[in-house]
Amino acid sequence: REFPGIKPGGTTLEFNGIIEQKNQIVRGLRREKYADVLKSLPSTKLFRGNARFVSRTRVKVDGINVDGKRFVVATGSSPRIPSIPGIENVDYLTNVEALSMKNRPASMVVLGGRALGLEFAQMYSHMGTRVTLLQRSDRIIPEEEPAVSDALRQYLEEEGIKIKTGVRIKRIYQKQGEKVVVATVSGREFEARGEELLLATGRAPNTDRLGLKVVKASVRKDGAVKVDREMHTTAPHVWAAGDVIGEPMLETIAAKEGATAAENALLGTHKKIDFLPVPRAIFTSPQIATVGLTEREAHEHGIECACRTIPMSKVPKAIVVRDTRGLIKMVDEGSTGRILGVHILAENAADLIHEAVLAVKYKLTIDDIIDT
The missing domain is CATH 3.50.50.60 (FAD/NAD(P)-binding domain)
Structure with missing residues (x-):
């Protein structure tokens, strides 16, 4: 994003340096969050x-x-490897190998358009890799609100990522180091080619x-x-x-x-989990963060839903930082105003969602938020 009066200098990207930094962070967190904790528990044996x-x-x-x-x-x-003709003869990547490569590929085909596939597709695209993403369902992240998934797809495509949905894969083969995916969309056959093939087809x-x-x-x-x-x-x-x-x-x-x-x-307790107020996030840019019910889920529960959506272009903070991509959708019960779900597509959405978590958990209403 460009700010008036600020002229950024040129930057270079060292792929090996990024991977090594990742390795250092993982090693440090594994030691701090797991190994050191176990050492501090004398009654625990590993x-x-x-x-x-x-x-x-x-x-x-x-x-x-x-x-x-x-x-x-x-x-x-563990990564789920799909049963696709020819896949056993192809040198594919999973998320493990995709974060351990020594050299950045010039091109990549990603199978899967949910959280993992989207995060990796954008990460490699930002580093200069030409990325094609293939998704079986009719839209990416189909479990999210349609407005959220549609908007994110638009932003990713504007960055240069090629996205195809409603894809049926027929076969995969490898020729002279290039991975080729033969597939159809609405009965029309096409080929997606890449130096690397990343499987993000679930776990x-x-x-x-x-x-x-x-x-x-x-x-x-x-x-x-x-x-x-x-x-x-x-x-x-x-x-x-x-x-x-x-x-x-x-x-x-x-x-x-x-x-x-x-x-x-x-x-020996009988504590139960209420999954409704547990948030989830997808770390694309912009991020997705959600908690509670979607509009479709509310209707499936027989709830008369009053849904409100505001584009980030109407949010002053987003205007100030010059990143108005995204939206906020609130799902509330029409008769009471009780907040049932909140869905955010925005930079730092994973940080913003926590207020919504409290609203869903404690069954707050729209008026409760306004009066706070």
Whole structure:
């Protein structure tokens, strides 16, 4: 963004330096948030390895038996690799490899138009990579408000990212190092080519090798562990939390689930999670942050919805910082004015959403906000 009276100088981008900075941050946070915390808990013992249940009260960690009365499963998820003809013969990337490359690719095809795919597509586009993004559904981030996803698509395309929705992929092949995706949109065939192919097609819960049948903890068809609102599995002494229990696989929600599962398992409490006021964010530019119900979800609950949308071009702060991209949509109950959901597309949306979280959690009304 240009500001009158300010003339920025030229900048250069060192891809290797960016990746190394990322590695340093991850190492530091892993040490600070996990390793150091475990060291400060004398009653906690860490075992590194692959664990699986071998009996009702025992797990085996790479040959070591560990016994317990209660267990919390939080094994996370792994990239889901779609069944596409030819994919087994292609050198594709997942989010792990995409953050570990030594050289920036000149071009990239991204499969998937939800949070992960959008974040990576824009990141590489900002670094100079030509990006084509293919999405199966009719719009990107279909779980978000249509106005939000439509506006974000416009901004990404204005930056030069090619986006195709309603895509049906027929096959993938690799020729002389170039990855080629053969697909159709509305029956018309096309090819998307890139030096790299990034799969952002979802994640699969890590449950295959846990031995959950031994403890009679049920899993769904997608491999996710079945839990109730207390994070309790179908096994009376096993709880689960995070990506391993399936969608929505988001850090903010996983943290809430983990705390609830641990408290219930250790203290014998029956704390339940209310997912409605738990926020989520997508770190594109502008960011997306949401909490509560969408307009469609409100109608599905039989609620007469009064929805209000304001473009960021009407917000003085956005005008001052010269970034008026985005909008704020509020979903409220027509008869009472109770705020049911807030959806923000704006720079720093992830910071702005927290006021809305309190409004949704404590069932505030529009008038409550006005009078505050």
